Amino acid sequence: MRAGSIAGPAGEAGEPGAIACALEASRSIQLGSPGARGGPHAQTATTTAATRPRSACISDTAAECSSRRAAIERAAAVDASTSVTAGAPRRAERTRGCGLHSSLWQSSIDVNERHRGRARDEPPRRAQFRSAPTRRTRNGEARARSPSAVEPARGLFEHGEGSSEPSDRGCAICRTRRGGARTSPATAGVGSAEPSRRGRDEPRDRGYAICRTRRGRDEPSSRGCALRRTHDRAPRSMHLASWNRPADEREWRMAGALRRFLFERGGLVALVAFAAYVWIAPPHIVDGDNAEMATLGMIGGVAHPTGYPAYLLWLRATSWLPGSTPAHTAAIATAILAAVQLVVLHAACRAWGARPIAASAAVAIYAAGPVVMRYSSEAEVFALNQLVVAAIVYLAAAGGPLRGVWRVAALGLVAGLGIADHVTCVLAAPVGLVGAVRGVREARRGAVAAAAGVAALAAGLAPYAYLLVTPENAISWTPIAGLDGLVGQLHVAANLAGLAATLGRTWWWLPALAGVAMLAVRCVRAGEGEPRIGWQMLALAFVAAGPVLAARFDVVPVGLDGYAVRRFHLMPALLLAVPVAAALDVVVARYEARIRLGPATAIAALGFAAAALVAAPDVLRVRTPAVEHALRGMLRGLPPGAVAIISGDMTFFGTGYLQLAWGERPDATVVVWHLVGDRGYRDRLARRGIAIEKTTEATPSVGIAEHILASGRPLLVDRALGNVLKALPSYPYGTLFRVLPRGQARPSLDEVAAQNRDWFAALDLDYPRPGPDDEYPTAIHDSYAATWRIVADGFATAGRRDDAASAAAVARELAPRP
Known part of the structure; x- marks a missing residue:
């Protein structure tokens, strides 16, 4: 209400007393207005002015003064009717x-x-x-x-x-x-x-x-x-x-929701990343674990320890996706998990205090890392593991989406699913425990919240029941055992340097340094949103999943050992996304008035695309079909009904993928040597006509080889079975060695060379020649070259220099690029 409209009917224009009382009323209302910032004292000021003694009023007559006092009281009553909730100060209408x-x-x-x-x-x-x-x-x-x-x-x-x-x-x-x-x-x-x-x-x-x-x-x-x-x-x-x-308000709301998802919730970056991951998804197998997951995701079965049932169930549920091959279908299913992971990671960055623009930039940089792109676009368990860790960071934040019992239950469920996928998610336990404690404190009944968390954890572990009912097949693993301990000599410095290189390359070095610095600052000085304890637990999880775990590896991260180690750098890279977003948020806050959300998010998506194009060659160089072509050539080159005893997981799972998913050479049997000691695996081989009994011989492999040869089936082994190659006559045949019964003469050098020329002529080599550090493709071509070096040495020993030079030239052509 305007102060000049409260004089009431008793006051007339030009009357000095009316003007004075109007000023008095205006003063009282101004004291009671919200603008006075008087809080509870404002109401007291209004009441005092309205009940002032008559001697304080300067009106001409007592009647006029009483009339104007009544007008003041009516104005105060109207002011009280428009006040805020109970206990709030009265407010006058104002301009x-x-x-x-x-x-x-x-x-x-x-x-x-x-x-x-x-x-x-x-x-x-x-x-x-x-x-x-x-x-x-x-x-x-x-x-x-x-x-x-x-x-x-x-x-x-x-x-x-x-x-x-x-x-x-x-x-x-x-x-x-x-x-x-x-x-x-x-x-x-x-x-x-x-x-x-x-x-x-x-x-x-x-x-x-x-x-x-x-x-x-x-x-x-x-x-x-x-x-x-x-x-x-x-x-x-x-x-x-x-x-x-609009004609349809629902469509208008949906358009607004879509805009918020794309520009404020990280949806645009996630969609662009998903398209990139599907684009580079390989239609063939690229290594042993990839072949195992692609096969078991299609037909079921138990994977190697610890079984990874949550990921296998996801692959089984998405086996209908329109992939060109089983490996391609599993890769697309993994890319979906990776895209969801980016959305959840964006939400986690915002829940920890970052603005949407800063979160989009951080997620775009992370998603374009070479290691992230690789394991987000092939059948591997790490995409789901990253999604679990991102969800834990999101749910545990002080600004997370849930409170009380629901927070604790959600954290327990996600933790259970994470353990059912990959046990390394327990390294994020410090952050999850902070969130669980928050949920218990927020709940009205802390005991109920804690019980709900335990029950949800048990429910999350339920996928392990799948391993008890899934059908057995040729490449199913033996009963689940715990993770093997890390023993042997440790290479601390080399592994810490490898971790630093992976984190720096993933985050383009400068954001990585800014993120580490921001993490240290937030552990000492809290910002808005998350308190210091949350940042301290995030730092503890980063140290445990990063330097501490890396220092425990017993291999030098080079070649295939580097391939095995770099997968475990994904979790610290993801945990670093939150402090990187906080560091970028400092820059965004400084220039927020000049930044538009939509264009900034589009720039982040374009930045991801540019960074992905830079990282794509590093990913695609190890994604050639060399592994699948080599294993397909090995199977097709086996004699009818042959038995191949090998030692590598890549050969075992790769041939299993081709036999079970593609129907290649079902008559051949591939035996992985390090599982022969397990009773369940021997029973499986017995059902396929290969009876192996436990023996106390010093060289059991020789006895098993002689037993297979006595059954009349051809036998081939790889280099790992050196005792068999020493005890029985053999010669190179493709990437394996053909083993002959005792006393049987080997074929001539010309026959061996001719058989290998036919084997390699049927091999598909229509892909770029690998370099010296291209992991499995490099190992495959090293084995190709090794076969022809053996042939060349045989010709050289026999004094046939021209034939030896010809065989050596073939070896150089098949070897990796120098």
């Missing part, structure tokens, strides 16, 4: 907007009330606001705003009288926020609103507060003229005629 435009808050409310069919004397709902200068944080807790965010800018742009009521958006000069911070005096009138961190349900304004406003989670922002001030739910301003409601 909204700035002094230049003089738009009235009450006039806007009156128009809206008439539009809704309400009575004029009904207390307006829009007047109910928070009485205390508070704001909502990401975790839903109320915190006091800083004085700069509450105190009004006095002078020409004075508005709002300093209360916590949001001001009208009708003034293009003020550009105040309808639920956030006022414009600072330094930036008022120049189009840059002071940034303020808002609650989960109050997104920040991105630009001019009138044209580009965000009113709530489910309400798309207005993008029209500054004078229209449209609203998709309930009109708030006088300009109702200029607002055009």
